[in-house]
Amino acid sequence: MITFFPTPYEDELAYSIVSRYHKWSYNITGSLTTQELFEKNLIVKVDFFQNIHSLTEKLSHFSYITEDVFLKKFTMYNYYSAFLDFISKERLKDYMIHNKNNLHINHMLEINEYKALNHNYLKFCPQCYEEEHVNNVPYWHLSHNLPGVLVCLKHHQILLDSLVPFNGKKIVAADIYTVKENNKEGLVFYKELLLEVAKESKKLIDNEVDYSNIITNYYTILHKNGYVRNSGEINTEKLFSHFISHYDSKFLSILKLSFDSIKYHMTKIGYFNTQIPPLFHILLIIFLNKTFGDTLFIDKKTPFGNIPFKCLNIYCNQYSNKALNNYKIEIQNSKVLGVFTCKCGFSYKKDYNKSLENSNYEVISVGESWRENFYHLVYVKDFPLKYICKYLNVTMRTVYNELFRAFPFEKVSKSDIEKYRYHIKHNKKLFKCDSYTKALAWVLRNDLKWAHEQGLC
Numbered sequence: 001m002i003t004f005f006p007t008p009y010e011d012e013l014a015y016s017i018v019s020r021y022h023k024w025s026y027n028i029t030g031s032l033t034t035q036e037l038f039e040k041n042l043i044v045k046v047d048f049f050q051n052i053h054s055l056t057e058k059l060s061h062f063s064y065i066t067e068d069v070f071l072k073k074f075t076m077y078n079y080y081s082a083f084l085d086f087i088s089k090e091r092l093k094d095y096m097i098h099n100k101n102n103l104h105i106n107h108m109l110e111i112n113e114y115k116a117l118n119h120n121y122l123k124f125c126p127q128c129y130e131e132e133h134v135n136n137v138p139y140w141h142l143s144h145n146l147p148g149v150l151v152c153l154k155h156h157q158i159l160l161d162s163l164v165p166f167n168g169k170k171i172v173a174a175d176i177y178t179v180k181e182n183n184k185e186g187l188v189f190y191k192e193l194l195l196e197v198a199k200e201s202k203k204l205i206d207n208e209v210d211y212s213n214i215i216t217n218y219y220t221i222l223h224k225n226g227y228v229r230n231s232g233e234i235n236t237e238k239l240f241s242h243f244i245s246h247y248d249s250k251f252l253s254i255l256k257l258s259f260d261s262i263k264y265h266m267t268k269i270g271y272f273n274t275q276i277p278p279l280f281h282i283l284l285i286i287f288l289n290k291t292f293g294d295t296l297f298i299d300k301k302t303p304f305g306n307i308p309f310k311c312l313n314i315y316c317n318q319y320s321n322k323a324l325n326n327y328k329i330e331i332q333n334s335k336v337l338g339v340f341t342c343k344c345g346f347s348y349k350k351d352y353n354k355s356l357e358n359s360n361y362e363v364i365s366v367g368e369s370w371r372e373n374f375y376h377l378v379y380v381k382d383f384p385l386k387y388i389c390k391y392l393n394v395t396m397r398t399v400y401n402e403l404f405r406a407f408p409f410e411k412v413s414k415s416d417i418e419k420y421r422y423h424i425k426h427n428k429k430l431f432k433c434d435s436y437t438k439a440l441a442w443v444l445r446n447d448l449k450w451a452h453e454q455g456l457c
């Protein structure tokens, strides 16, 4: 049984907490420590710390912090998950807490591209170290060891390399033997820029933020600043040339970014967002003169016109009013699509190249009130489908899609079943006529077994 365990400090790395335990346990080897804490031999990772569940289980008799708090406060999880979609976030969580999805994570994040940006040695701030040393508790900071972070935000000091390799095999605590003064020449020149990078990086670890839809912001800003071609494609050549002259090659190499890797990440914008390392997002945001936070989202001018947009559901009380704020951009098969969603549940998309023609939109979902009214038009009023299309201003494809989906409020009586079975049997000649289509949709929704027997599906 574990008899003691260090209480984490503010901004302390999970690796550091384990290293302080290792130090005070007087275990001769790291593997003894990892056996005690995780019941296996492993390398305690600085960036993607794993097996959090085993650790917090081991410490449960201390009423130690929960695995969720440990994950979000003392590991780089918030930083690495900020730009991931919901499913990828959950996968990463499982990876770090339960040591699952190893292959998936390697592929999803292109983890080697991420790792290439790590520091070679754990970093520390000499002033933080001095202050903590006085109290006899120096520790490795989370915010000092994120990729591309080279200054301490508290002291505005350039961070120094310690003697402890990043993701190394040994578990080493911060102390007088492991920190060293070293050359920081050259970095001072870039201090202001480095401070900006550190500030934006810190925002990502401090809050569990969701920038999974950042492509909408990028595309909107890039469009406004002339980085989108007439075809709708992002002009990556122009973006690249302005980006590298904004930062200069020396600065980028200090951050371990080569021209090739920048080009590579740039071509992935909108397509493979999970594979773009957070440091690249940070540099792009700074280049675009934005910062993480509300200001990123304020821009009302979009490539699809000005926010708000119209709701196109004729039954919505916002119909044709410009009241719709929920919009995002998706890039699919080199098509740029604007996706617009109203509170009523109606959602549609427009192709960038056709966005000027107002009628050119594709319905994604219609919402419940639309469906109730639609049902009434089809089965109560019994209007021809062609007219219903026109009236609702949607395509026949949308009408068909909605017709063959279950209506949760639909009540099925015996006489209905007989009525529609009769219809199908006796209207076959009228195949493709409206009443046959309506009856067919009805039996497929409500009388599927019979429809099967009749070879209707």
Ligand SMILES: [Zn+2]
Binding pocket: 125, 126, 127, 128, 129, 152, 153, 154, 155, 156, 157
């Ligand atoms: Zn400091």
Ligand SMILES: [Zn+2]
Binding pocket: 311, 312, 313, 316, 317, 318, 319, 342, 343, 344, 345, 346
């Ligand atoms: Zn609406």
